Amino acid sequence: MKISDVAKRTGLDAKTIRYYESIDLVDSPPRRANGYREYSEQGIQQLGFLRKARKFGFSINECRALLALWANPNRRSAEVHGLVTEKVRDIDAHILELKSMKKMLSELLAQCPDDDNPNCSIISKLAAEQE
Amino acid sequence: MKISDVAKRTGLDAKTIRYYESIDLVDSPPRRANGYREYSEQGIQQLGFLRKARKFGFSINECRALLALWANPNRRSAEVHGLVTEKVRDIDAHILELKSMKKMLSELLAQCPDDDNPNCSIISKLAAEQE
DNA sequence: GTTGACCTTATACCTACTCTAAGGTTTACA
DNA sequence: TGTAAACCTTAGAGTAGGTATAAGGTCAAC
Numbered sequence: 111m112k113i114s115d116v117a118k119r120t121g122l123d124a125k126t127i128r129y130y131e132s133i134d135l136v137d138s139p140p141r142r143a144n145g146y147r148e149y150s151e152q153g154i155q156q157l158g159f160l161r162k163a164r165k166f167g168f169s170i171n172e173c174r175a176l177l178a179l180w181a182n183p184n185r186r187s188a189e190v191h192g193l194v195t196e197k198v199r200d201i202d203a204h205i206l207e208l209k210s211m212k213k214m215l216s217e218l219l220a221q222c223p224d225d226d227n228p229n230c231s232i233i234s235k236l237a238a239e240q241e
Numbered sequence: 242m243k244i245s246d247v248a249k250r251t252g253l254d255a256k257t258i259r260y261y262e263s264i265d266l267v268d269s270p271p272r273r274a275n276g277y278r279e280y281s282e283q284g285i286q287q288l289g290f291l292r293k294a295r296k297f298g299f300s301i302n303e304c305r306a307l308l309a310l311w312a313n314p315n316r317r318s319a320e321v322h323g324l325v326t327e328k329v330r331d332i333d334a335h336i337l338e339l340k341s342m343k344k345m346l347s348e349l350l351a352q353c354p355d356d357d358n359p360n361c362s363i364i365s366k367l368a369a370e371q372e
Numbered sequence: 373g374t375t376g377a378c379c380t381t382a383t384a385c386c387t388a389c390t391c392t393a394a395g396g397t398t399t400a401c402a
Numbered sequence: 403t404g405t406a407a408a409c410c411t412t413a414g415a416g417t418a419g420g421t422a423t424a425a426g427g428t429c430a431a432c
Contacts, residue, residue, distance in 0.1 A: 123390085144411090145410075145411060146397085146410055159367050169387080185359045185364070187356055187358055188355050188357065190361045191350060194363055198350065201343045212332045212336070215325055233321055236311070245378070256422085257419085260419075264419090275379080275429085
């Protein structure tokens with residue numbers, strides 16, 4: 111199977127697939143006589159795995175760990191559980207940060223007259239000397 | 242005032258201040274005889290403005306627009322209001338995405354035995370052919 | 373006079389791609 | 403049979419928003 115077909119099947123961009131190969135995230139597939147990459151079913155599944163893991167928010171390095179666990183028949187499910195638990199914590203922290211940002215911005219919006227005059231409490235707040 | 246003092250006062254790293262100068266986000270300050278940057282009150286306030294805008298989540302380019310509005314005595318507060326409103330929408334979209342990711346991961350966690358055995362529903366789910 | 377803390381520059385590195393250039397190959401159609 | 407479009411290849415640069423490193427000059431204190 112050619113790279114464009116793999117791209118269609120996995121939902122990844124062909125360029126992204128080449129990129130994953132260049133950083134040794136996936137095995138290099140064999141080549142046809144013309145130099146084109148020829149993907150095996152196994153290679154395709156690896157890429158599909160990556161697609162899903164990335165969509166779940168795992169970083170490339172976390173994906174590396176997940177791929178290794180996937181390939182390891184002696185893995186302990188607790189290890190996977192730990193990795194994912196930490197990811198959920200990261201996401202929670204991120205959500206809190208965004209909510210705090212949103213709250214501050216909403217407060218600023220409520221005070222801005224939203225008209226043709228230059229007076230704007232948002233700009234004033236950003237320019238304020240005090241925190 | 243030297244760059245390290247400006248860093249302390251604004252809360253930005255000295256390297257970040259030089260970086261902002263290198264991308265023309267702020268004006269280049271004059272130099273002392275020894276080559277050191279000498280910051281005026283105005284330069285310091287610009288950097289303080291940036292610090293706050295970045296903390297509110299505005300991108301460098303959005304900061305560029307905000308700085309221009311700040312400097313423009315003929316600005317319309319509605320323009321600032323629009324910029325910030327859009328930012329809040331971005332943040333909302335981001336929060337929704339993270340919540341969806343968290344939900345999916347939490348469902349996976351609930352099904353993972355979290356023990357010494359290799360069977361792990363998380364890995365299975367990532368490896369699954371179907372979406 | 374020397375140590376340590378500052379300052380300067382240029383450059384590389386980070387994440388996770390994305391794009392461009394410049395070229396070779398394959399496929400479809402007239 | 404010719405050619406144009408749609409593939410494929412590589413190397414290298416660009417993106418955001420810094421951070422780190424190297425290699426050096428300067429300043430303040432003891």
